[in-house]
Amino acid sequence: MPRSLLASVFALRCPSCREGKLFKTDNPYQLNKLASMYKNCPNCGQRYEPEPGFFYGAMYVSYAVTVALFVAVLVLMNIFYSPGIWEIVIVLSGVLLVLAPPVFRLSRSIWAHMFIKRAKKND
Numbered sequence: 767m768p769r770s771l772l773a774s775v776f777a778l779r780c781p782s783c784r785e786g787k788l789f790k791t792d793n794p795y796q797l798n799k800l801a802s803m804y805k806n807c808p809n810c811g812q813r814y815e816p817e818p819g820f821f822y823g824a825m826y827v828s829y830a831v832t833v834a835l836f837v838a839v840l841v842l843m844n845i846f847y848s849p850g851i852w853e854i855v856i857v858l859s860g861v862l863l864v865l866a867p868p869v870f871r872l873s874r875s876i877w878a879h880m881f882i883k884r885a886k887k888n889d
């Protein structure tokens with residue numbers, strides 16, 4: 767069964783066939799290989815970088831994802847207690863530090879899925 771769009775985005779798969787991996791390593795915390803992507807999809811050969819600097823645009827996605835994450839954490843904190851400003855700064859800094867690598871990869875995946883078309887299939 768083919769992956770749904772959302773499953774493909776979160777599994778960091780090829781936007782075209784939704785099977786091939788975008789990144790060479792599965793662990794985003796292996797920081798020296800964080801950004802190492804395949805040039806083409808290992809499954810269908812789809813080119814991942816249609817133009818030079820294509821993935822710079824993923825920074826905008828990263829910004830939006832990070833803001834959404836911060837709002838979610840803030841709402842959660844406020845449900846359980848009334849945090850002071852320094853608590854908020856420290857907690858959000860921690861969240862940013864810990865989640866930056868997966869957010870980086872997710873943002874590239876979202877960006878790729880926005881601009882690389884799904885291959886036509888008869889399913």
Ligand SMILES: [Zn+2]
Pocket residue numbers: 780781782783784785786807808809810811812
């Ligand atoms: Zn593919």
